[in-house]
Amino acid sequence: MIFDTHTHYDDEAFEEDRDALISSLSAKNVGLVVNIGASLSSCRETLRMAEKYPFVYGAIGVHPSETAELNEDNFSQLSEMVKHEKCVAVGEIGLDYYWPEPDRETQKLWFKRQLGLARELNLPVVIHSRDAANDTITIMKDMHAEEIGGVIHCFSYTRETAEIFLKMGFYIGIGGVVTFKNARKIKEAVEEIPLERIVLETDCPYLAPVPFRGKRNSSLNIPYVIEEIARIKQVSPNEIEEITWENAHRLYRI
Numbered sequence: 001m002i003f004d005t006h007t008h009y010d011d012e013a014f015e016e017d018r019d020a021l022i023s024s025l026s027a028k029n030v031g032l033v034v035n036i037g038a039s040l041s042s043c044r045e046t047l048r049m050a051e052k053y054p055f056v057y058g059a060i061g062v063h064p065s066e067t068a069e070l071n072e073d074n075f076s077q078l079s080e081m082v083k084h085e086k087c088v089a090v091g092e093i094g095l096d097y098y099w100p101e102p103d104r105e106t107q108k109l110w111f112k113r114q115l116g117l118a119r120e121l122n123l124p125v126v127i128h129s130r131d132a133a134n135d136t137i138t139i140m141k142d143m144h145a146e147e148i149g150g151v152i153h154c155f156s157y158t159r160e161t162a163e164i165f166l167k168m169g170f171y172i173g174i175g176g177v178v179t180f181k182n183a184r185k186i187k188e189a190v191e192e193i194p195l196e197r198i199v200l201e202t203d204c205p206y207l208a209p210v211p212f213r214g215k216r217n218s219s220l221n222i223p224y225v226i227e228e229i230a231r232i233k234q235v236s237p238n239e240i241e242e243i244t245w246e247n248a249h250r251l252y253r254i
């Protein structure tokens with residue numbers, strides 16, 4: 001069965017058919033899904049969905065691009081939500097320097113605070129890192145992220161950088177981007193990353209794989225990602241599905 005480790009089914013892109021789509025997943029071989037919070041409101045939605053569907057779990061956290069909304073008051077709300085019985089991780093948290101806002105100091109502050117929260121509650125983290133490899137690694141080392149564990153979602157760096165995250169014990173999230181023709185760097189990284197450390201993700205509604213690039217993504221497209229990883233690793237798609245299913249259970253400790 002397929003384990004989609006990173007979805008945003010609370011997104012408005014699913015307004016029309018959210019229930020029908022999520023309810024259809026198990027019949028189409030998608031056995032488990034972790035919906036990822038990105039803002040305080042999406043965290044609340046995430047928990048609502050996790051309560052509704054037995055096969056949906058949640059990660060609770062604020063995305064670097066949304067950290068301007070955080071303050072001490074609502075951070076304590078976040079800390080409460082994280083204690084929900086179906087919350088399996090703190091995320092997505094991290095640094096995104098592709099966008100100029102919020103400023104880097106704000107992003108770094110809340111990345112550290114949320115890493116601290118994960119440590120306190122003994123939960124893994126889901127890390128979003130874009131155009132910010134050096135600062136991400138520095139903060140992770142300062143905060144002893146190797147004792148926290150988690151996943152680098154939508155991995156977009158080189159194989160050398162993957163090596164650093166792997167040494168810290170992290171899993172690497174691979175999604176639709178690996179199917180893009182111009183994704184040479186990611187394909188090379190996948191070649192190097194041990195299969196035992198790869199987990200599957202969509203980041204839906206974003207990042208649909210070829211042949212649906214640019215369209216709305218969903219967990220139903222993961223077989224295209226599996227096929228490409230299988231081609232790179234020269235093993236059967238079945239094996240990819242089984243091993244990543246086990247990996248995701250270890251990552252989220254469920």
Ligand SMILES: [Zn+2]
Pocket residue numbers: 006008036092203
């Ligand atoms: Zn995401």
